[in-house]
Amino acid sequence: MKTYLVTGGAGFIGSNFIHYMFQKYENDIHIINLDKLTYAGNLENLKSVENRKNYTFVRADICDREAVNKVFAENEIDRVVHFAAESHVDRSIRDPEIFVKTNVLGTLVLLNAAKAAWELPDGTFSEGKKFLHVSTDEVYGSLEEDGGYFYETTPYDPHSPYSASKASSDMLVKSYMDTYRFPANITNCSNNYGPYQFPEKLIPLIINNALQGKKLPVYGDGKNVRDWLYVEDHAKGIDLVMEKGRLFETYNIGGHNEKQNIEIIHIILDTLRDMLPDGDPRKKLVSDDLITYVEDRKGHDRRYAIAPDKIKKEVGWYPETAFEDGIRKTIQWFFEHEEWMKNVTSGNYQKYYEEMYQI
Ligand code: NAD
Ligand code: TYD
Secondary structure (H helix, E strand, C coil), rough: EEEECCCCCCHHHHHHHHHHHHHHHHHHHEEEEEEECCCCCHCCCCHHCCCCCCCCEEECCCCCCHHHHHHHHHCCCEEEEEECCEEEHHHHHHCCCHHHHHHHHHHHHHHHHHHHHCCCCCCCCCCCCEEEEEEEHHHHHCCCCCCCCEECCCCCCCCCHHHHHHHHHHHHHHEEEEEECCCCCEEEEHHHCCCCCCCCCCCHHHHHHHCCCEEEEEECCCCCEEEEEEHHHHHHCCCCCCCCCCCCCCCECCCCCCCEHHHHHHHHHHHHHHHHHHCCHHHHHHCCEEEEEEECCCCCCCCCCCCCCHHHHCCCCCCCCCHHHHHHHHHHHHCCCCCHHHHCCCEEEEEEHHHHHHC
């Protein structure tokens, strides 16, 4: 039975990954979820797994060397899946420091703990151990509107404090692979959407605002392009790279679903109108008139697009969920989890929203 240390498992992608792994492997794996529970971490995301015998939650900061070392000392960890990070570009523009602390220093603490636990006296590493570092396509910078894709060989060119901190953490992982032959993979994934996504990010923010008849903030001209991936497909990609990926390699995850932000907003509005039953009072609130162009994000990357050729060829992964299906599943999930949305949008989030948007 393999023991996974999942960091940031109470966040959006981490919690989806944990659900996916228990559905697939049931009692054949043990998952230890180490999470600090920042504003973005929410144990409600994991209610249905919290009583499993093969699931353990540890509340800790990945920057806390003692706490992280203790987890490695008390458990025979086989695999690390490292999600924990500060993940929102707009927050990184307002306050970069925490991004460097968590994303860069926290990754270093984890690398050192895994290295110390897994390294043999001759400097090689125990068989079967792997550290999978979950990263983003934003490290590659921005593409021209009319062509080109991100490949694993694309030079890094991050522009936001968020992407710069993720690029730095990728470089640290790479340096451990190159220097120590530390057993790791890096995955660089495109924008995810799906259940449990915090409503500071575009898709859940638009769904939530539209259902309340609140303005829908569009940065700049709304024509920035992102390559959207349903979160479960990301979880599948991580599992496949863990199982079949060649050590020391990087894999891009995503592809073939490029959309302008304004297109995304129109798709969400149309889908909401289609899915809400006649007579539901929210149906009257969902209107194109809510679309509000606001000042552009500073340093706003124009276009991201992944070429998933390598991951397809080497481990057989491809994006399975068509956007039209994924967005319906996501909206359905939000319909069924109104309480979740109420809980995460109260208090501190409300304060952030008011300061950020002023609309
Ligand atoms: P998220 O913000 O929803 O969740 C982050 C989680 O990490 C939260 O549970 C939070 O409590 C935890 N965390 C933050 N700081 C911590 C610390 N110091 N110690 C321990 N736990 C801490 O993020 P997400 O969208 O789920 O992203 C997860 C990972 O995937 C990140 O590394 C991100 O860079 C990467 N990624 C995200 C996307 C995306 O579209 N969301 C795309 C590609 C890659
Ligand atoms: P986001 O979900 O923050 O992801 P990322 O910046 O990591 O790609 O934003 C997706 C796109 O949507 C990005 O081009 C910025 C834009 N955006 C808006 O136009 N309005 C908003 O309120 C938000 C949050 C994002």
